Amino acid sequence: ASATEAEAKREKRAPPSFINGPLRRAAMKLHTRDQAKEGEQPAQTPFTKWAPGLADFMQFLVDSKHVFETLERCVNETAELKALRGSGLERTAALDRDVRYLLELDPSLSVPPVGQPGRAYAELLLSKLDEGIPVFMNHYYNTYFAHSAGGRMIGRRMCDTLLGGHLLHFYRWEQPDTHTATENHHHHEQGHHASGSGSGDRSVIEGLLAGVREKIDRMALSWTEEEKQKCIDETPNAFRYGGGLLSHLAK
Numbered sequence: 306a307s308a309t310e311a312e313a314k315r316e317k318r319a320p321p322s323f324i325n326g327p328l329r330r331a332a333m334k335l336h337t338r339d340q341a342k343e344g345e346q347p348a349q350t351p352f353t354k355w356a357p358g359l360a361d362f363m364q365f366l367v368d369s370k371h372v373f374e375t376l377e378r379c380v381n382e383t384a385e386l387k388a389l390r391g392s393g394l395e396r397t398a399a400l401d402r403d404v405r406y407l408l409e410l411d412p413s414l415s416v417p418p419v420g421q422p423g424r425a426y427a428e429l430l431l432s433k434l435d436e437g438i439p440v441f442m443n444h445y446y447n448t449y450f451a452h453s454a455g456g457r458m459i460g461r462r463m464c465d466t467l468l469g470g471h472l473l474h475f476y477r478w479e480q481p482d483t484h485t486a487t488e489n490h491h492h493h494e495q496g497h498h499a500s501g502s503g504s505g506d507r508s509v510i511e512g513l514l515a516g517v518r519e520k521i522d523r524m525a526l527s528w529t530e531e532e533k534q535k536c537i538d539e540t541p542n543a544f545r546y547g548g549g550l551l552s553h554l555a556k
């Protein structure tokens with residue numbers, strides 16, 4: 306076989322995914338069995354039994370905004386994370402609009418200061434970025450991907466019970482500007498507007514996640530085994546701090 310044939314063969318064999326492999330497995334294990342079928346933790350009160358008020362939801366959104374804003378600032382200010390900019394997963398602008406929506410809906414509400422869970426997680430993120438990209442990327446993965454999975458299920462329920470079904474922008478993803486995310490352009494919906502995805506359509510978010518998964522896998526190719534392990538071992542912290550934000554709703 307010629308060298309080019311061997312090369313073509315090698316290219317066909319996709320490298321095993323780090324993110325969809327050990328990183329995702331580490332996260333799934335930390336779910337309770339009733340949260341996800343791969344979960345291994347003892348049951349807790351399921352989120353379908355949570356009954357927070359509107360002010361609790363507001364606090365959750367304010368804390369979430371602080372955390373996403375911090376993540377997004379880290380991505381924008383760190384050269385090694387340049388590939389992740391403009392991914393379409395960014396939530397800061399959406400949360401800004403949602404906080405304003407809640408204020409208009411109930412004028413007796415006010416915007417509270419960021420709560421302890423939000424401040425604690427934002428501080429942790431900055432210190433994890435100092436520890437290195439692999440450790441930081443665990444938080445990036447868990448925060449954005451959890452939000453698209455369990456976070457989205459919880460959010461839909463909150464929007465149904467507290468907002469009469471008005472789905473907040475936090476839970477809706479739009480195709481980013483195709484000039485900044487050309488790799489995702491084949492996911493662009495045609496014939497009807499691609500934005501919103503407010504009716505349970507997962508295709509926009511699935512496309513965005515697929516693009517980001519690929520980018521993280523490409524980053525991880527340059528990590529040593531030790532760095533990969535450090536990334537995986539950070540998962541309990543992501544659950545402790547990310548799960549901590551849910552304490553605003555778990556009442």
Ligand code: HEM
Nearest residue numbers: 329332340341352446447448450451454455543544547548
């Ligand atoms: C995935 C539920 C909390 C991280 C999922 C999935 C469900 C779920 C149903 C999809 C499973 C599948 O693909 O088969 C929940 C519920 C939660 C919760 C109900 C809390 C009440 C968390 C927390 C984190 C987290 C606190 C981490 C901070 C993840 C990750 C995935 C996931 C990383 C994989 C997403 C992907 O790779 O696409 N969760 N989860 N989850 N969850 Fe959670």
